[in-house]
Amino acid sequence: MSTPIYDRVALIGLGLIASSMFWAIKRAGLAGEVTGYARSEETRHTARRIGLCDRVCDSAIEAVEGADLVVLCVPVGAMGKVAAEIAPALKSGATVSDVGSVKRHVIEAVSPHLPENVHFVPAHPLAGTEHSGPESGFAELFDNRWCLLVPVENSDPAAVARLRQFWQGIGANVDEMEADHHDLVLAVTSHAPHLIAYTMVGVADDLRRVTDSEVIKYSAAGFRDFTRIAASDPTMWRDVFLSNKDATLEILGRFTEELFALQRAIRTGDGQHLFDYFTRTRAIRRGIIDAGQDTAAPDFGRGATPKT
Ligand SMILES: NC(=O)C1=CN([C@@H]2O[C@H](COP(=O)(O)OP(=O)(O)OC[C@H]3O[C@@H](n4cnc5c(N)ncnc54)[C@H](O)[C@@H]3O)[C@@H](O)[C@H]2O)C=CC1
Numbered sequence: 001m002s003t004p005i006y007d008r009v010a011l012i013g014l015g016l017i018a019s020s021m022f023w024a025i026k027r028a029g030l031a032g033e034v035t036g037y038a039r040s041e042e043t044r045h046t047a048r049r050i051g052l053c054d055r056v057c058d059s060a061i062e063a064v065e066g067a068d069l070v071v072l073c074v075p076v077g078a079m080g081k082v083a084a085e086i087a088p089a090l091k092s093g094a095t096v097s098d099v100g101s102v103k104r105h106v107i108e109a110v111s112p113h114l115p116e117n118v119h120f121v122p123a124h125p126l127a128g129t130e131h132s133g134p135e136s137g138f139a140e141l142f143d144n145r146w147c148l149l150v151p152v153e154n155s156d157p158a159a160v161a162r163l164r165q166f167w168q169g170i171g172a173n174v175d176e177m178e179a180d181h182h183d184l185v186l187a188v189t190s191h192a193p194h195l196i197a198y199t200m201v202g203v204a205d206d207l208r209r210v211t212d213s214e215v216i217k218y219s220a221a222g223f224r225d226f227t228r229i230a231a232s233d234p235t236m237w238r239d240v241f242l243s244n245k246d247a248t249l250e251i252l253g254r255f256t257e258e259l260f261a262l263q264r265a266i267r268t269g270d271g272q273h274l275f276d277y278f279t280r281t282r283a284i285r286r287g288i289i290d291a292g293q294d295t296a297a298p299d300f301g302r303g304a305t306p307k308t
């Protein structure tokens, strides 16, 4: 057990990320008390039933009162609204952070609502699963995964350092990144791949009507990976694409150009183009493994691991 880094932590939005944070905070003793708030009565009821949070509050205001760290764990499209709701109740000197998958949009939506006497330090843990909701979290989710801190202009270095220590206590490796750069990198590594998975599963579903159930029955590992990713939360991903529009469209433009080139190589029988392309991409995968960066989360599944 570590010594607490914050006396009081408030988690707003009790889904996969908040619940995983809670179990990891408890595992390491990183906070004196963790309060939580979720918009729906049903989620608050579930949270109380499974012991998620030391105190589940019936309003966001009540949850953040007296908190030294407030973490917004709602879909990125709801961050601004939640920030406006909690702003009047924030303790002077508190740190406000978030876990949103997009950073520029969240900074622009949240910053205007925050009083000057709080520190805003946006963050993004690069770990998740296709599951959502309060029962999907587990303490190991962030172990040995990256958490990116995205300090804003005038972020207090002491508040950034403390949040870094907190995420390290949760189990993550911490780095800092500038917001626009973050959004471009994530468009390549996460957002566009999710859209491609959604599309591929949609295409297979269209085809399924022609081929009966064979597409699902005989699906190979690659396609199964697509179906896992395409089972991710629709609200969360709608918000990600709408709030990281420019970077995602830039990457999808490049993706389409490459796809057309491969399509042309297949049509014209240009085997050399295909071979060279696949040789280059294979080297990238091997580079990731050789660098010891193949830290894909094991598929624990919903509630498959102990919560403490
Ligand atoms: N799921 C993943 O793999 C990852 C998600 N993230 C980010 O973390 C955030 C939370 O995602 P999850 O925990 O996966 O979502 P989730 O769907 O499991 O939980 C979201 C929670 O926010 C609540 N909520 C939604 N709108 C709200 C509002 N207007 N006011 C108050 N509460 C509201 C929902 O009721 C739910 O309790 C998102 O911003 C997402 O981009 C970051 C890393 C990974």
Ligand SMILES: O=C(O)C(=O)Cc1ccc(O)cc1
Residues within 6 Å of the ligand: 100, 101, 125, 126, 127, 128, 129, 130, 190, 229
């Ligand atoms: O489940 C997966 O494969 C993921 O890619 C999880 C994930 C989803 C969204 C993020 O912003 C970060 C990680």
